[in-house]
Amino acid sequence: TRVAVLISGTGSNMAALIEAANAPDCAYEVVLVLSNVEGAGGLKLAEAAGVRTATIAHKPFGKDREAHEKAVDQALRDAGVEVIALAGYMRVLTPWLVGGWRGRMLNIHPSLLPLYPGLDTHARAIAAGDAEAGCTVHLVTEGVDEGPILGQARVPIQQGDTPALLAERVKTAEHRLYPQQLDVFCRGLERA
Numbered sequence: 001t002r003v004a005v006l007i008s009g010t011g012s013n014m015a016a017l018i019e020a021a022n023a024p025d026c027a028y029e030v031v032l033v034l035s036n037v038e039g040a041g042g043l044k045l046a047e048a049a050g051v052r053t054a055t056i057a058h059k060p061f062g063k064d065r066e067a068h069e070k071a072v073d074q075a076l077r078d079a080g081v082e083v084i085a086l087a088g089y090m091r092v093l094t095p096w097l098v099g100g101w102r103g104r105m106l107n108i109h110p111s112l113l114p115l116y117p118g119l120d121t122h123a124r125a126i127a128a129g130d131a132e133a134g135c136t137v138h139l140v141t142e143g144v145d146e147g148p149i150l151g152q153a154r155v156p157i158q159q160g161d162t163p164a165l166l167a168e169r170v171k172t173a174e175h176r177l178y179p180q181q182l183d184v185f186c187r188g189l190e191r192a
């Protein structure tokens, strides 16, 4: 399955997805890494891994989200992309893009959804006194961080944890969970 990974920043999940795709029995290949932020750190990682990259900045489109998305969508279709994996893509998507890729767009979120949609998930989990945190891979629907859950991984919250420490522990779990879930998902598509 031909996958595009959409990023805005570091791209550590993206790098994990690319790395896992090197396994001979992996069901997907990353054919494009697309960023909405020029010079996003992940772009260099993708290039180093020999994966095609593209940047479509949202800034020039101003408030017209759909116009930006139309440019993104065109790039995805030109590259023959079948499945989108959002990985730290910091844009709220319009119903137009979500509708066009329904059932074919995945996201990873750094909490045990339905707990803590949105930002600052780790600070919120610590402040709530939760015993554990984690990450969720889910299908993207119109509601932010609301789509059907495909898989989760849990990590303990330890005494003295800061959001940064917890984020690091959760990211390690993300880097295992996302490639695994994307692989299972694409296997399912191939059988369908």
Ligand code: GRF
Binding pocket: 007, 009, 010, 011, 012, 013, 014, 042, 087, 088, 089, 108, 109, 110, 135, 171, 174
């Ligand atoms: C991850 O924590 C992911 O769950 C969230 O954004 C972060 C992206 O990190 N959606 P990276 O760019 O993959 O390192």
